[in-house]
Amino acid sequence: xxxxxxxxxxxxxxxxxxxxxxxxxxxxxxxxxxxxxxxxxxxxxxxxxxxxxxxxxxxxxxxxxxxxxxxxxxxxxxxxxxxxxxxxxxxxxxxxxxxxxxxxxxxxxxxxxxxxxxxxxxxxxxxxxxxxxxxxxxxxxxxxxxxxxxxxxxxxxxxxxxxxxxxxxxxxxxxxxxxxxxxxxxxxxxxxxxxxxxxxxxxxxxxxxxxxxxxxxxxxxxxxxxxxxxxxxxxxxxxxxxxxxxxxxxxxxxxxxxxxxxxxxxxxxxxxxxxxxxxx
Numbered sequence: 001x002x003x004x005x006x007x008x009x010x011x012x013x014x015x016x017x018x019x020x021x022x023x024x025x026x027x028x029x030x031x032x033x034x035x036x037x038x039x040x041x042x043x044x045x046x047x048x049x050x051x052x053x054x055x056x057x058x059x060x061x062x063x064x065x066x067x068x069x070x071x072x073x074x075x076x077x078x079x080x081x082x083x084x085x086x087x088x089x090x091x092x093x094x095x096x097x098x099x100x101x102x103x104x105x106x107x108x109x110x111x112x113x114x115x116x117x118x119x120x121x122x123x124x125x126x127x128x129x130x131x132x133x134x135x136x137x138x139x140x141x142x143x144x145x146x147x148x149x150x151x152x153x154x155x156x157x158x159x160x161x162x163x164x165x166x167x168x169x170x171x172x173x174x175x176x177x178x179x180x181x182x183x184x185x186x187x188x189x190x191x192x193x194x195x196x197x198x199x200x201x202x203x204x205x206x207x208x209x210x211x212x213x214x215x216x217x218x219x220x221x222x223x224x225x226x227x228x229x230x231x232x233x234x235x236x237x238x239x240x241x242x243x244x245x246x247x248x249x250x251x252x253x254x255x256x257x258x259x260x261x262x263x264x265x266x267x268x269x270x271x272x273x274x275x276x277x278x279x280x
Contacts (some may be wrong), residue, residue: 016061016062017062017105017108017109017112017157019061019062020060020061020062020063020105020109021109021112021113023055023059023060023061024055024060024075024109024113027053027055027077028053028055028077030053030077030084030086031084031113031114032077032084032085032086032110032113032114032115033083033084033085033114033115033116033117034083034084034085034086034115034116034117034118034119034278035085035086035087035088035106035107035110035111035115035117035118035119036085036086036087036088036118036119036121036274036278037088037091037106037107037118037119037120037121037222037225038087038088038089038090038091038121039091039120039121039122039123039219039221039222039241043089043090044264044267045087045121045267045270045271045274046074046076046087046089048080048271048274048275049076049077049078049079049080049085049087050078050079050080051078051079052076052077052078053076053077053078054074054075054076054077055074055075055076055077056073056074057073057074057075057090057106058073060075060109062105063105063106063109064092064096064098064102064103064105064106065092065096066090066091066092066093066096073089073090074089074090075087075088075089075106076089080274080275080278081275081278081279082279083278083279085278086110086113086115088106088110091103091106091221091225092105092106093198093199093220093221094146094148094197094198094220094224095197095198095199095220096199099153100148100149100150100151100152100153100224101150101151101152101153101154101156101159103150103224103225104150104224104225104227104228104229106225107225107228107229107232107234108156108157108159108228108232111229111232111234112157115234116233116234116235117173117234117235117236117237118225118229118234118235118236118237119237119238119239119274119277119278120139120222120225120226120229120236120237120238120239121238121239121240121241121270121274122193122219122221122222122238122239122240122241123219123240123241123243124137124193124217124218124219124240124241124242124243125201125202125207125217125218125219125242125243125244125245125246125247125249126216126217126242126244126245126246126249127194127207127210127211127215127216127217127218127246127249128189128191128216128217129249130189131189131191131216131217131242132242132245133242133243133244133245134241134242134243134266135187135189135241135242136181136186136187136188136189136239136240136241136242136266136269136270136273137188137189137190137191137193137216137217137239137240137241137242138169138174138177138178138188138189138190138191138237138238138239138240139169139190139191139192139193139217139222139226139237139238139239139240140169140174140190140191140192141168141169141192141193142168142169142192142193142194142195142222142223142226142238143192143193143194143195143210143213143214143215144195144223144227145194145195145196145210146195146196146197146223148197148224149224149227150223150224150225150227150228150231151163151227151228151231159228159231159232160231160232163227163230163231165227165230168226168227168230168236169226169236169237169238170235170236170237172235173235173236173237173277173280174190174237176277176280177237177239177273177276177277177280178190179280180273180276180277180280181273181276183276184272184273184276186269186272186273188273189216191215191216191217191240192214192215192216192217193215193216193217193218193219193222193223193238193240194210194213194215194217194218194219195218195219195220195221195222195223195224196218196219196220197220198220199220201247202218202246202247203247204247206247207246207247207249210246217240217242217246218246219240222238222240226238237277239273239274239277241266241270
């Protein structure tokens with residue numbers, strides 16, 4: 001039984017990155033300086049790209065399929081503030097049945113294409129009692145409550161083992177992001193992001209426990225990508241849009257459409273901030 005479970009967990013970890021690169025290079029020879037992974041409801045940011053080249057991820061061998069509303073499933077190459085960027089519009093989640101390594105295939109592909117920095121965005125539930133829906137939060141640390149590592153299983157694409165995770169999110173880039181937000185007059189907080197596997201939202205008891213652990217926000221993504229990107233030596237920045245109160249923190253029930261709606265409401269400030277972060 002144990003062997004069967006492990007086979008299922010790691011069944012799609014062996015991917016042919018060279019085949020994916022070959023398909024991408026049929027569309028474009030651009031080498032992005034920075035990759036931007038767009039979370040739930042944030043896909044419209046990809047429309048900001050100048051001179052875009054869009055590739056459906058369904059055409060890329062080995063690329064995991066996203067089945068979640070608000071995740072388009074496309075790579076968009078372009079420029080933003082004069083910087084060559086790659087928008088990863090639609091991510092794959094562990095709860096969709098993908099292995100830990102498969103969820104980070106977009107990160108490994110972006111790195112192979114030349115990206116040395118990566119901005120990971122997400123929609124998250126607010127645990128910190130001062131964070132209301134619409135708050136933007138820089139991730140300065142995370143808690144892996146899924147107890148699953150993106151590096152688990154066979155070594156894929158030369159991914160190194162045992163990376164130091166004392167500072168997975170770049171302190172220098174985080175400081176530059178804070179300065180940019182202050183300059184733009186955007187209220188930007190910092191906090192710890194806690195990853196759960198999902199896809200169910202958390203119980204009130206779980207949120208009370210997470211609050212005691214020191215979590216400021218909770219979500220179902222980002223941590224695997226941060227681990228993989230940091231292991232590859234990329235400079236990592238995390239940015240959460242607090243789209244709802246976590247269970248028990250507000251009066252309303254939790255709904256995915258609410259997540260998307262708040263994402264649309266903060267789009268203007270988020271786009272201004274992302275443009276500043278690209279050149280920060």
